[in-house]
Amino acid sequence: VRPGDDLAALLCHVAPPDLADEDVLSIAHKVVSKAEGRVRDLREVTPSPRAVELAAEHDKDPRAVQVILDESAQLLRAERGILISETHSGLVCANAGVDGSNVEDPETVVLLPEDPDASARALRARIAELAGKRPAVLISDTFGRAWRLGQTDVAIGAAGVRALDDWRGRRDYAGRELRATQDAVGDALAGAADLARAKDSRQPAVLIRGLDRFVTLEDGPGAAALRRPPEEDLFR
Amino acid sequence: VRPGDDLAALLCHVAPPDLADEDVLSIAHKVVSKAEGRVRDLREVTPSPRAVELAAEHDKDPRAVQVILDESAQLLRAERGILISETHSGLVCANAGVDGSNVEDPETVVLLPEDPDASARALRARIAELAGKRPAVLISDTFGRAWRLGQTDVAIGAAGVRALDDWRGRRDYAGRELRATQDAVGDALAGAADLARAKDSRQPAVLIRGLDRFVTLEDGPGAAALRRPPEEDLFR
Numbered sequence: 001v002r003p004g005d006d007l008a009a010l011l012c013h014v015a016p017p018d019l020a021d022e023d024v025l026s027i028a029h030k031v032v033s034k035a036e037g038r039v040r041d042l043r044e045v046t047p048s049p050r051a052v053e054l055a056a057e058h059d060k061d062p063r064a065v066q067v068i069l070d071e072s073a074q075l076l077r078a079e080r081g082i083l084i085s086e087t088h089s090g091l092v093c094a095n096a097g098v099d100g101s102n103v104e105d106p107e108t109v110v111l112l113p114e115d116p117d118a119s120a121r122a123l124r125a126r127i128a129e130l131a132g133k134r135p136a137v138l139i140s141d142t143f144g145r146a147w148r149l150g151q152t153d154v155a156i157g158a159a160g161v162r163a164l165d166d167w168r169g170r171r172d173y174a175g176r177e178l179r180a181t182q183d184a185v186g187d188a189l190a191g192a193a194d195l196a197r198a199k200d201s202r203q204p205a206v207l208i209r210g211l212d213r214f215v216t217l218e219d220g221p222g223a224a225a226l227r228r229p230p231e232e233d234l235f236r
Numbered sequence: 237v238r239p240g241d242d243l244a245a246l247l248c249h250v251a252p253p254d255l256a257d258e259d260v261l262s263i264a265h266k267v268v269s270k271a272e273g274r275v276r277d278l279r280e281v282t283p284s285p286r287a288v289e290l291a292a293e294h295d296k297d298p299r300a301v302q303v304i305l306d307e308s309a310q311l312l313r314a315e316r317g318i319l320i321s322e323t324h325s326g327l328v329c330a331n332a333g334v335d336g337s338n339v340e341d342p343e344t345v346v347l348l349p350e351d352p353d354a355s356a357r358a359l360r361a362r363i364a365e366l367a368g369k370r371p372a373v374l375i376s377d378t379f380g381r382a383w384r385l386g387q388t389d390v391a392i393g394a395a396g397v398r399a400l401d402d403w404r405g406r407r408d409y410a411g412r413e414l415r416a417t418q419d420a421v422g423d424a425l426a427g428a429a430d431l432a433r434a435k436d437s438r439q440p441a442v443l444i445r446g447l448d449r450f451v452t453l454e455d456g457p458g459a460a461a462l463r464r465p466p467e468e469d470l471f472r
Contacts, residue, residue, distance in 0.1 A: 084470065092383035146381070146383075146469065147328035148420065148463065149420070152423050165386075171436075184381075187388050187427065189431065191423065233382065234382070235471045
């Protein structure tokens with residue numbers, strides 16, 4: 001997939017003939033970013049003094065660090081070779097989501113989509129146009145977590161899927177208020193989709209069926225609903 | 237389910253006749269804890285001065301706070317009514333996993349299993365004994381996360397499933413070393429299982445099929461593999 005490619009058309013081409021409005025199409029962000037031209041050529045990047053310094057401290061390519069700084073609203077941690085940023089779109093992740101793996105040209109890095117929810121909405125609309133069916137669209141990336149080892153896929157963009165299912169105020173069968181009251185459905189969907197493929201499979205999309213209850217006619221608030229406001233975050 | 241109940245027998249009773257060695261049985265910890273007698277009667281708890289103080293500050297029941305402190309190796313945050321602990325078994329979560337929802341008696345709270353990996357191993361062995369099949373067993377709980385809103389189910393115990401799938405040193409199709417290199421498969425499985433039931437469904441177990449590649453003959457390191465060592469954690 002290259003900048004300008006019609007990703008929705010490529011997806012429709014391989015979608016099963018019984019693609020349905022109730023399906024959820026989970027798409028790895030990398031292929032979305034590539035189609036949107038969200039790539040940077042490191043040969044064209046001039047690292048700032050700060051990038052040079054951080055790169056030396058953390059054994060990284062200063063040009064890649066410059067791209068990470070460009071993509072960051074705030075650098076939250078820089079320790080032991082790990083840079084954790086908040087991106088301009090409010091995601092907290094390693095390297096501001098800037099990634100050089102699974103890219104043909106080793107001098108090229110892939111960025112996150114600028115507005116992943118908008119990307120999801122655009123893909124949903126274009127798929128509906130081409131296929132006559134309007135599945136929900138979820139855009140995923142692989143994030144690390146505080147406290148727990150290993151990465152999981154999470155939803156960074158969504159259209160037509162209840163990414164955060166709010167049970168607050170609802171009660172359990174005994175009438176007691178539920179404690180765990182906001183289900184991060186978008187992240188669970190992204191993680192489930194990732195189980196269906198291997199990391200080196202080059203399969204950018206997974207079709208999820210049977211979860212109609214999370215699919216909505218409207219595009220809705222997207223994966224933005226999953227971003228914890230900084231003032232409510234105890235761990236920054 | 238009550239203390240002393242043979243949970244494996246109850247699960248075998250409702251398992252499909254074609255239960256297989258390659259299946260993964262994901263079980264909500266609450267039913268495991270109940271069977272193991274990991275419950276506390278709040279009427280028998282005398283809160284310490286510290287518990288009384290914390291309870292007043294955070295608008296909680298001082299007896300429940302005492303139980304949380306008992307279950308905590310360390311209290312990491314206490315802000316705006318939220319207590320985040322590290323449990324004695326090394327899990328970081330709200331209220332040290334102490335939970336009063338979905339419990340018949342409002343004066344009773346449920347704790348996490350004392351050693352969730354041992355619980356998973358015991359259940360796996362007992363199911364094998366009763367059913368003649370030895371599916372992998374995963375024990376889940378619902379945790380909040382830093383940075384992101386909503387809870388997801390994660391694996392707190394596991395036997396026979398590769399909870400952390402390590403790709404470090406492996407390469408992508410272009411021969412570049414992979415960045416996201418440790419897949420938190422256990423957590424993705426727990427999250428996927430949770431999608432298959434509603435929060436108030438009272439369904440304590442979900443059978444996951446088709447992921448033979450994560451199932452192992454040995455019980456393996458369990459979900460302990462997913463706990464990030466404190467010294468490697470940038471967010472405590």
